[in-house]
Amino acid sequence: MELYSLTVHQLRKMLSKGAVSAVEITESVLARIDRVEGRIGAYITLDRDGALAQAAAADREIARSAGGPLAGIPLALKDVACTEGLRTTAGSKILESFIPPYDATMVAKLKDAGAVILGKLSMDEFAMGSANENCAFGTPHNPWALDYVCGGSSGGSAAAVAADECLASIGSDTGGSIRQPASYCGVVGLKPTYGRVSRYGLIAYASSLDQFGPLTKDVRDCAMILQEISGYDQRDSTSVNIGVPDYSAALGKGVKGLKVGIPREYFEEGVAPEVAAAVRNGIDLLKEAGAELVDLSLPHTDYGVAAYYIIAPAEASSNLARYDGVRYGHRTAAPDSLLEMYNQSRSEGFGTEVKRRIMIGTYALSSGYYDAYYKKALQVRTLIINDFKEAFARCDVMVSPVTPGPAWRIGEKNSDPLSVYLTDILTIPANMAGVPGLSLPCGFTGAGLPIGFQIQAPHFGEERLLQTAYALERELGIAGRKPAAL
Amino acid sequence: MKITIDQVKYVAGLARLELKPEEAEEMAGQLDRILSYVDKLNELDTSAVEPTTHAISITNAFRADERRESLARDKALANSPRQNGEAFVVPKII
Numbered sequence: 001m002e003l004y005s006l007t008v009h010q011l012r013k014m015l016s017k018g019a020v021s022a023v024e025i026t027e028s029v030l031a032r033i034d035r036v037e038g039r040i041g042a043y044i045t046l047d048r049d050g051a052l053a054q055a056a057a058a059d060r061e062i063a064r065s066a067g068g069p070l071a072g073i074p075l076a077l078k079d080v081a082c083t084e085g086l087r088t089t090a091g092s093k094i095l096e097s098f099i100p101p102y103d104a105t106m107v108a109k110l111k112d113a114g115a116v117i118l119g120k121l122s123m124d125e126f127a128m129g130s131a132n133e134n135c136a137f138g139t140p141h142n143p144w145a146l147d148y149v150c151g152g153s154s155g156g157s158a159a160a161v162a163a164d165e166c167l168a169s170i171g172s173d174t175g176g177s178i179r180q181p182a183s184y185c186g187v188v189g190l191k192p193t194y195g196r197v198s199r200y201g202l203i204a205y206a207s208s209l210d211q212f213g214p215l216t217k218d219v220r221d222c223a224m225i226l227q228e229i230s231g232y233d234q235r236d237s238t239s240v241n242i243g244v245p246d247y248s249a250a251l252g253k254g255v256k257g258l259k260v261g262i263p264r265e266y267f268e269e270g271v272a273p274e275v276a277a278a279v280r281n282g283i284d285l286l287k288e289a290g291a292e293l294v295d296l297s298l299p300h301t302d303y304g305v306a307a308y309y310i311i312a313p314a315e316a317s318s319n320l321a322r323y324d325g326v327r328y329g330h331r332t333a334a335p336d337s338l339l340e341m342y343n344q345s346r347s348e349g350f351g352t353e354v355k356r357r358i359m360i361g362t363y364a365l366s367s368g369y370y371d372a373y374y375k376k377a378l379q380v381r382t383l384i385i386n387d388f389k390e391a392f393a394r395c396d397v398m399v400s401p402v403t404p405g406p407a408w409r410i411g412e413k414n415s416d417p418l419s420v421y422l423t424d425i426l427t428i429p430a431n432m433a434g435v436p437g438l439s440l441p442c443g444f445t446g447a448g449l450p451i452g453f454q455i456q457a458p459h460f461g462e463e464r465l466l467q468t469a470y471a472l473e474r475e476l477g478i479a480g481r482k483p484a485a486l
Numbered sequence: 487m488k489i490t491i492d493q494v495k496y497v498a499g500l501a502r503l504e505l506k507p508e509e510a511e512e513m514a515g516q517l518d519r520i521l522s523y524v525d526k527l528n529e530l531d532t533s534a535v536e537p538t539t540h541a542i543s544i545t546n547a548f549r550a551d552e553r554r555e556s557l558a559r560d561k562a563l564a565n566s567p568r569q570n571g572e573a574f575v576v577p578k579i580i
Contacts, residue, residue, distance in 0.1 A: 099564070099565060101557060101561040101562065101565070102557070193542070194542050208539060208541070234549060237547035238544055238547075240544075303527060306525075306526050306527050307527060309520060309523075310524055310527075317501060324502070326567075326576055327562075327565065327574055328565035328566060330567070331567035331568065335577055338576055339502075342502040344504065346504075347503050347504040350503070355503055355505075355509075356516060358501050358503065359498065359501060360517060360520060360521075362497050362500050362501040363489070363493075363521075366500060373521075373524065376527050376528070376532060377524075378537030378538055379532035379535040379536070379537050379538075380530060380532060380535075381541075382535050382537060382538040383530065383532070385538060385541060417520070418516075418519055418520055418523055421520075432541065433541050434542050435541075459541075459542065
């Protein structure tokens with residue numbers, strides 16, 4: 001068994017017994033990257049020397065019985081997380097040469113835990129996309145079927161884990177951007193409760209929805225990574241100051257007597273039969289394991305995408321105003337005036353989808369349209385939140401598909417942005433309501449594409465998510481299956 | 487049409503974007519489709535519904551009013567496309 005193909009928890013056990021060194025693990029993953037990255041394209045920036053130096057430092061720590069819970073484990077980060085001294089592009093030409101002067105809090109926490117940072121992963125520009133086809137530095141390929149998209153916007157984060165090009169990764173999720181690519185690439189992806197993980201140093205898309213979270217090979221790894229990145233941060237005034245439980249301790253609890261809600265709207269029109277069947281199979285397994293099934297309704301599900309495509313672009317149009325060519329990022333050559341500098345720098349630096357969302361957001365916030373669009377969307381957000389409150393009064397977790405269908409062929413939906421937006425219909429509501437959600441691989445289509453099983457829980461219910469996912473993962477018995485395409 | 491080319495140009499100006507004529511035309515069509523879809527929000531009566539900006543309610547997050555270290559000037563300037571060691575340099579404004 002090659003080291004790169006193992007999980008975080010397996011390698012941590014080997015490291016602490018002295019059966020392997022951190023440098024050996026990092027070298028194994030770097031060799032794997034050399035072998036497959038040409039076909040995947042998951043990385044924007046690979047920090048080979050930095051990773052080997054961090055691994056050597058981890059070995060020194062481990063040798064004197066020190067080192068954190070992730071000591072010597074090579075991880076990779078979505079290129080939306082600021083890394084001190086390591087280029088961070090957000091997938092955009094406008095930040096092509098941006099070197100952050102500080103680490104995101106999440107990154108600092110991973111480093112404190114001893115993790116080795118391999119590099120920065122591909123993403124849709126400013127996290128705007130659902131297929132990772134909007135990256136200024138190329139589109140990554142799905143490890144299960146190389147002609148297919150990885151999903152997005154954390155496509156590189158999902159592909160790198162599925163292809164064993166890192167042990168685990170971090171993504172960010174604003175409307176499904178961790179769960180959807182995790183589902184398309186057959187890995188575990190968790191979007192924590194809004195406020196669970198600090199957003200300090202997360203290059204902002206839509207601040208009221210954005211959240212960092214882990215993408216991993218199995219549920220135990222997911223709990224381990226979440227443990228290290230969670231917690232209050234005074235630098236993020238929206239992070240929530242409540243204690244972080246021991247997530248790994250929740251894993252073995254089983255689902256006996258757990259009330260599992262099934263929102264009927266998540267199985268309605270547009271859900272592919274193969275996807276519905278795989279998810280139903282997962283539900284049956286939970287029932288056999290002792291879970292109590294509860295039929296539920298989330299009546300405003302169908303309005304989530306419409307509200308999202310006002311709220312998120314509105315926040316983005318404001319957040320992305322900072323890219324003006326003054327303090328960082330691209331500046332047009334020899335501008336004649338300040339206004340020309342703004343206009344040209346932004347027009348040259350931003351890609352099409354980013355411009356489109358800035359335009360939607362600016363329009364929705366402009367005089368005369370604010371009430372009709374922005375305020376209306378915020379009111380519908382309240383209705384969606386109320387749906388969740390009522391549902392969680394009757395169940396402990398809710399289960400459903402992650403997406404209506406599996407991954408599609410690269411380029412297939414390029415001409416129709418709306419059809420891509422609609423693939424987020426089952427993931428957006430969790431962001432609107434701020435609740436945590438997890439995607440667990442639950443099967444494959446006839447064509448061999450992975451299918452994801454979504455679990456949602458009330459605010460700060462990550463333990464229940466992990467508990468449910470761990471039980472189902474064991475029943476399904478497909479964890480550890482590797483893409484044959486590589 | 488929910489949005490005309492002139493409106494697209496006006497909004498682009500507000501957003502400090504310069505669109506080529508063909509970009510503006512394509513953008514108008516796409517925004518029109520997206521905004522028409524968004525119209526489905528009007529199927530819902532929200533007259534008695536409060537808007538929500540954040541899902542987790544947070545009251546003012548104050549910290550003690552104490553002096554703290556901030557980013558050093560050279561680090562803050564390091565990513566600027568043009569700076570003179572003391573300040574960001576931009577085209578003449580007045």
